[in-house]
Amino acid sequence: MKRTRTGVKICGITEEAGLDACIEYGADWIGFVFFERSPRYVSASRAAVLGKRVTNNIKKVGLFVNPDDTTLKQVLDQVELDILQVYTTPDRALQIQNQFGRPVWVSIPVAGKGDLPSQCPVQRILIEPKPPVDALHPGGNAQQLNWNLLQGWKPTYPWMLAGGLNPENVGQAVAITGVPAVDVSSGVESAPGIKNPRAIARFIHNARAPVIV
Template structure:
């Protein structure tokens, strides 16, 4: 099965649906501007049910040391996903501060956007290719937009990587066929409204991931 990360989970019911459906990664978005925001301490209580069942990811945007400290001591995530303008040097600091592995989101619109990949291949454990948000958007991701998947076709990458951006249970098979992705990330594509995860849509997405390799 394609490895799936369900991001922006905020309720026990939707988290359990992701876990039962076979999600390999589950994400807590810790970013106040996001409709999926959850405080680190609340995330720690919620994601306790995921321990031993899936990797826990804390998604942050240009976090300061104080926030990272709260995340490390309460949530204790397996991964920190950096979704802002962080540098590889900052990623090393985040790793040292939290003890977590690093996922780095890279916004993609055109071929030139892959120029950052070599530096991040060494600095991050996993890369995540997401669509560049529309100009003026306060959110760096989770806006339901996809990029041109053909940019990923036949691209030799040394790093492990997630495909993200505009994926849902309807288009996932096509996205996997074009990109050859073995790891995918979804958030808005399994929501009935911004920040409101939908259990049937979560199940549909995870079923589509299984069927893509059948």
């Protein structure tokens, strides 16, 4: 079964080599993490420097965890972000989208079919596994969702799959779920926060290669 071109986001960019690989191999989005407890955290000034290297119409995504308006404004005053990705409530995500005039993606943690959202208040929803109760981060924990939960689920809005993806399993994940776009961070790293260009190349290729299941 062939599929349409899968969108790919590489998140947690902190250094030039990883960013340049995203550009070379055709990522659609790159993500900067503005959450200080993350090993992939970058300051606004560092993200601004990296962002100036972005070409090929790649969109720059800023990831925030329960951000207040002041935090968002301080980052946006320094970095040209195309999209805001937030861990917060859907109502707050919509408020941010309206206030800051940029598309917003909201992350929805899922443990079972009952957690799958029926509506999308903002531009896109990211589906990822619910974090462990003792997790220090709301996402980026390298957990893998049970993809079978998503079989037959066909939302009418844009969505993306995250959590535990890597070059070896992304093709199967896309084939099983039919997801239009995928998000990876630790799955293409050689060390926390350091991207592996060869892994990025393989991930993007395998996300878009036809798979039969």
